Amino acid sequence: MTDVGTVLPGQSFPIARADLVRYAGASGDFNPIHWNERFATSVGLPNVIAHGMYTMALVVRVVTDWAGDPGAVVEYNVRFTRPVVVPDPDGAVLDVAGVVSAVGDDGLTVVDLTATVNGQTVLAKARATVRQ
Amino acid sequence: MPLDQSFIGRVYPPTEPYEVGREKIREFADAVGDANPAYHDPDAAKALGHPDVIAPPTFAIVLTSRAAQQVIMDPELGVDYSRVVHGEQRFVHVRPIHAGDALTVVVSVENVRAAAGNDIVSTKGEVSTVDGEPVLTAFATLVVRGAES
Numbered sequence: 001m002t003d004v005g006t007v008l009p010g011q012s013f014p015i016a017r018a019d020l021v022r023y024a025g026a027s028g029d030f031n032p033i034h035w036n037e038r039f040a041t042s043v044g045l046p047n048v049i050a051h052g053m054y055t056m057a058l059v060v061r062v063v064t065d066w067a068g069d070p071g072a073v074v075e076y077n078v079r080f081t082r083p084v085v086v087p088d089p090d091g092a093v094l095d096v097a098g099v100v101s102a103v104g105d106d107g108l109t110v111v112d113l114t115a116t117v118n119g120q121t122v123l124a125k126a127r128a129t130v131r132q
Numbered sequence: 133m134p135l136d137q138s139f140i141g142r143v144y145p146p147t148e149p150y151e152v153g154r155e156k157i158r159e160f161a162d163a164v165g166d167a168n169p170a171y172h173d174p175d176a177a178k179a180l181g182h183p184d185v186i187a188p189p190t191f192a193i194v195l196t197s198r199a200a201q202q203v204i205m206d207p208e209l210g211v212d213y214s215r216v217v218h219g220e221q222r223f224v225h226v227r228p229i230h231a232g233d234a235l236t237v238v239v240s241v242e243n244v245r246a247a248a249g250n251d252i253v254s255t256k257g258e259v260s261t262v263d264g265e266p267v268l269t270a271f272a273t274l275v276v277r278g279a280e281s
Binding site for chain 2: 022029052054056064076078080125
């Protein structure tokens with residue numbers, strides 16, 4: 001049984017512009033703010049930004065890699081608070097940490113997640129519930 | 133002008149069935165850099181008790197965001213799509229999506245409100261198999277940035 005306060009192994013994810021193009025294709029979200037610098041800056045963004053859903057997919061890796069069966073994640077929510085800016089060619093690095101915040105008698109374990117880029121938080125209320 | 137709050141509670145027709153294939157799951161898993169065998173290898177997925185390869189926890193966005201376009205693109209609601217950003221996302225799974233599923237989404241409008249000069253639209257997408265088995269619910273909060281932000 002997992003204890004409250006258990007720290008999950010953290011992970012860092014480098015994000016390059018090509019990753020966003022690939023995610024656009026796989027997800028069907030072709031909004032040009034995620035791949036076209038000219039368009040992104042024309043709508044007031046500092047540069048191309050990652051899909052929020054791409055960030056959300058990377059962050060949960062900390063939970064699925066720890067849980068063993070990724071199908072054990074029964075609930076997952078995030079609030080997007082700061083865009084992940086992905087300049088070319090430098091890209092960005094997303095750092096993810098997770099800690100168990102609750103363990104229920106029902107076998108449900110709650111993991112609170114933090115996601116930062118250059119030390120700045122990009123998500124709030126990021127939380128996954130795992131059936132164990 | 134704020135968006136029409138009478139849209140709260142509106143339910144849109146079920147989407148056309150989406151057939152979940154192994155290669156699409158693998159493509160999505162590769163796109164998020166995840167080599168987890170449960171997404172790639174049917175035998176590994178079966179060893180975990182799943183009928184076939186399962187989809188990553190956020191895969192449902194492929195279906196649910198497309199379904200939510202019915203709301204965002206609804207000319208009656210009048211959202212300026214170029215000003216929409218993703219505010220919040222939540223998935224509540226009954227079970228993982230797996231290859232072989234044929235899924236349909238029923239989207240409804242949970243809330244429409246104005247805050248800090250922005251319009252905020254919250255949608256709920258109920259995903260079930262074409263046979264009526266519930267699979268997951270996806271909640272999305274979309275922020276329509278006001279002219280000042």
